[in-house]
Amino acid sequence: MIKSIVPILNILVILVLQILPGNISVQMDVPSEVKAGSEFEITLTLKKGNLESFSRFQQEIPAGLLASSDNSANADFTFSDSRVRLIWLRLPESDEFTATYRIKVDERLKGTFNLSGQFSYIEKNERKSVDLESVAITIVPSETIDPSLIVDINDFGETVIPYIRPFSEESANIACVRQKPYPAGDGTYIVNVLVNKNDRQQFAKIEEIIPDGYTASSIDPKEAIFTFKDQMAKFLWMNMPLDAYFTVSYRLIPRNQAVLPPPEIDGSFSFLVDEKTIMIDIVEKDVDFMAMDRDEIYDLITQALSKPVPETTAPLTAETTIPAVMETTTPADKQKPEVSDQTPLAMESDEVAEELPGIVSETTARPDPGITAEPETTTSISYFLEPEQGVYYRIQVAAGHKPVNISRYFRNMKLDMEVRMEEHEGWQKYSVGSFDAYREARDYRVHIWNTTLVKDAFVTAYNSGSRITVQEALMITEQKWYQ
Numbered sequence: 368m369i370k371s372i373v374p375i376l377n378i379l380v381i382l383v384l385q386i387l388p389g390n391i392s393v394q395m396d397v398p399s400e401v402k403a404g405s406e407f408e409i410t411l412t413l414k415k416g417n418l419e420s421f422s423r424f425q426q427e428i429p430a431g432l433l434a435s436s437d438n439s440a441n442a443d444f445t446f447s448d449s450r451v452r453l454i455w456l457r458l459p460e461s462d463e464f465t466a467t468y469r470i471k472v473d474e475r476l477k478g479t480f481n482l483s484g485q486f487s488y489i490e491k492n493e494r495k496s497v498d499l500e501s502v503a504i505t506i507v508p509s510e511t512i513d514p515s516l517i518v519d520i521n522d523f524g525e526t527v528i529p530y531i532r533p534f535s536e537e538s539a540n541i542a543c544v545r546q547k548p549y550p551a552g553d554g555t556y557i558v559n560v561l562v563n564k565n566d567r568q569q570f571a572k573i574e575e576i577i578p579d580g581y582t583a584s585s586i587d588p589k590e591a592i593f594t595f596k597d598q599m600a601k602f603l604w605m606n607m608p609l610d611a612y613f614t615v616s617y618r619l620i621p622r623n624q625a626v627l628p629p630p631e632i633d634g635s636f637s638f639l640v641d642e643k644t645i646m647i648d649i650v651e652k653d654v655d656f657m658a659m660d661r662d663e664i665y666d667l668i669t670q671a672l673s674k675p676v677p678e679t680t681a682p683l684t685a686e687t688t689i690p691a692v693m694e695t696t697t698p699a700d701k702q703k704p705e706v707s708d709q710t711p712l713a714m715e716s717d718e719v720a721e722e723l724p725g726i727v728s729e730t731t732a733r734p735d736p737g738i739t740a741e742p743e744t745t746t747s748i749s750y751f752l753e754p755e756q757g758v759y760y761r762i763q764v765a766a767g768h769k770p771v772n773i774s775r776y777f778r779n780m781k782l783d784m785e786v787r788m789e790e791h792e793g794w795q796k797y798s799v800g801s802f803d804a805y806r807e808a809r810d811y812r813v814h815i816w817n818t819t820l821v822k823d824a825f826v827t828a829y830n831s832g833s834r835i836t837v838q839e840a841l842m843i844t845e846q847k848w849y850q
Contacts, residue, residue: 391418400505413486424451425451428470442466456606480504541564542671546558556629568607569606572601581627583600588615750787752789758835758843762827770788
């Protein structure tokens with residue numbers, strides 16, 4: 368009897384293995400040998416099974432190697448601090464697909480290094496990952512380099528001044544051109560803005576400062592959220608169109624049918640590179656986009672490529688107010704300061720991801736200019752944010768590196784809910800409310816925008832007291848995202 372049971376058990380094991388295979392896998396193809404001064408390609412082959420979205424591949428690259436995107440397969444490709452990241456908000460539809468990128472080898476290198484990587488995803492509300500097996504690659508030294516200058520790749524980071532990627536490289540082939548506003552025949556003006564986004568996919572916005580006397584309304588937002596407030600026309604994308612370049616348009620309408628001079632507009636296009644905000648000025652050209660063919664469009668884009676203008680955000684101190692991040696209108700005659708890699712693009716952003724996409728958002732409030740932050744040695748325990756059970760949403764209204772006197776600081780901001788503070792990733796974060804449904808949180812965020820001095824509030828998500836991304840919360844609760 369026992370002998371007859373053993374074969375049956377073996378058959379059952381085989382069947383189980385066939386029914387429940389590992390349906391998510393990642394394979395990396397790289398050469399075993401490369402030459403110093405050359406480039407080589409890395410190919411990732413992903414079998415995604417039932418996985419659809421919120422995935423990330425990341426890989427540490429040794430000093431002396433530079434990575435650039437080739438075919439990102441709908442991912443947002445970034446290379447910063449010797450780390451390659453491919454982030455998918457939505458994976459390609461095919462069950463198996465490939466993504467490629469290129470690695471430039473410094474001409475001074477020799478030696479052998481290892482490449483591995485990790486693919487992270489969410490399955491059944493849990494974070495999971497697939498670790499790639501490490502692959503050894505040997506660098507053949509260049510015959511044209513003085514042997515005394517050749518360095519082993521494992522020593523390169525310590526013996527050679529590291530390469531710092533300039534902003535112009537971070538925004539390579541990113542350009543934004545405004546067609547000179549033209550009259551529509553009824554006293555209004557049409558404004559078209561051409562965006563050449565290269566391989567950028569997520570988290571971007573256009574801000575246009577509109578002259579007094581005009582209002583703005585959207586004509587074609589190209590999947591963006593359009594808003595007009597305080598003479599600022601704004602297009603905000605969670606996901607940009609797939610096309611390498613596209614055009615958005617809006618209409619300028621004189622208030623009270625006034626006769627006004629032709630509008631002069633100042634604007635910028637902002638996007639994320641890793642955890643930094645990169646902002647480039649929008650260039651205005653007296654051209655007609657509709658009359659231009661593809662080659663003429665590319666010539667126009669080439670002419671418009673320019674060095675980006677970085678932006679900074681000061682940390683919260685006792686001497687400064689809590690600053691606005693990317694929501695403060697910058698006058699045309701003011702020089703824009705340098706970029707901060709602490710405070711990235713504030714997307715009004717219920718949508719900004721924190722861990723899995725590798726993007727941290729620290730949006731802060733725009734207070735009354737007369738209110739200053741006052742130091743507080745300790746924060747009353749009654750103001751600390753306490754964890755709740757399950758998934759819920761709050762509205763973040765400010766963040767800084769030093770605590771403030773909560774009751775005194777927020778007293779004049781007209782908030783009608785109690786402000787609570789939490790410490791998160793080195794920040795003091797201040798938020799209000801608790802909502803089970805994302806849509807309710809979204810509506811209350813709009814209420815704050817419309818009724819208080821806080822113009823940069825955004826939705827945050829929690830699971831039993833731990834911060835998660837809004838996307839994860841929506842997935843866990845099977846709720847929908849609403850604009």
